[in-house]
Amino acid sequence: AAGVIQSPRHLIKEKRETATLKCYPIPRHDTVYWYQQGPGQDPQFLISFYEKMQSDKGSIPDRFSAQQFSDYHSELNMSSLELGDSALYFCASNPTPWGEQFFGPGTRLTVL
Amino acid sequence: EDQVTQSPEALRLQEGESSSLNCSYTVSGLRGLFWYRQDPGKGPEFLFTLYSAGEEKEKERLKATLTKKESFLHITAPKPEDSATYLCAAITGPGYSTLTFGKGTMLLVSP
Numbered sequence: 001a002a003g004v005i006q007s008p009r010h011l012i013k014e015k016r017e018t019a020t021l022k023c024y025p026i027p028r029h030d031t032v033y034w035y036q037q038g039p040g041q042d043p044q045f046l047i048s049f050y051e052k053m054q055s056d057k058g059s060i061p062d063r064f065s066a067q068q069f070s071d072y073h074s075e076l077n078m079s080s081l082e083l084g085d086s087a088l089y090f091c092a093s094n095p096t097p098w099g100e101q102f103f104g105p106g107t108r109l110t111v112l
Numbered sequence: 113e114d115q116v117t118q119s120p121e122a123l124r125l126q127e128g129e130s131s132s133l134n135c136s137y138t139v140s141g142l143r144g145l146f147w148y149r150q151d152p153g154k155g156p157e158f159l160f161t162l163y164s165a166g167e168e169k170e171k172e173r174l175k176a177t178l179t180k181k182e183s184f185l186h187i188t189a190p191k192p193e194d195s196a197t198y199l200c201a202a203i204t205g206p207g208y209s210t211l212t213f214g215k216g217t218m219l220l221v222s223p
Contacts, residue, residue, distance in 0.1 A: 004155075099161065
């Protein structure tokens with residue numbers, strides 16, 4: 001069965017640089033979620049999109065922005081990177097904006 | 113404030129030794145409680161969804177139950193491959209589906 005695809009899987013950036021993470025949801029899933037998981041922490045909700053519109057917003061820093069495109073893929077843009085942004089970033093999708101979310105394999109971001 | 117609390121933080125079992133993981137929640141108007149399994153460095157893998165008190169779901173050696181205040185994940189005769197972190201999450205907030213996760217229970221099953 002098709003799963004959520006995230007790219008890149010690993011990313012290394014310097015402080016103050018910019019990063020773009022991509023998420024391709026499961027086919028026919030129109031809702032996408034972004035989570036940040038620090039070392040030894042639980043996933044923290046950042047932002048979600050339903051039918052290309054932002055639906056919920058969590059603890060997403062102002063330096064981050066995201067959008068969902070017409071093909072339902074989503075991108076998380078992170079600017080002025082800080083050391084504390086180093087984490088696993090997960091994307092999840094579901095076919096309706098309620099019910100179980102299916103997670104991708106994550107992007108491991110390391111900020112040096 | 114909506115909260116999800118899991119216990120214990122870590123649990124070590126011998127293969128075949130059954131046990132239960134706890135997830136207590138304080139959520140206004142629970143709209144769904146989820147259990148996930150997460151292996152190190154990987155994305156959470158969906159296990160169960162529970163919507164109302166009294167509901168039970170089963171899958172192989174796992175059984176999830178829900179009361180008005182907590183959920184339990186029962187593991188019967190675990191095997192070493194069941195070793196993982198088990199996460200509980202609840203839909204919180206005014207939106208449809210913001211998930212608030214507990215800190216997880218790290219389970220280690222020894223042969």
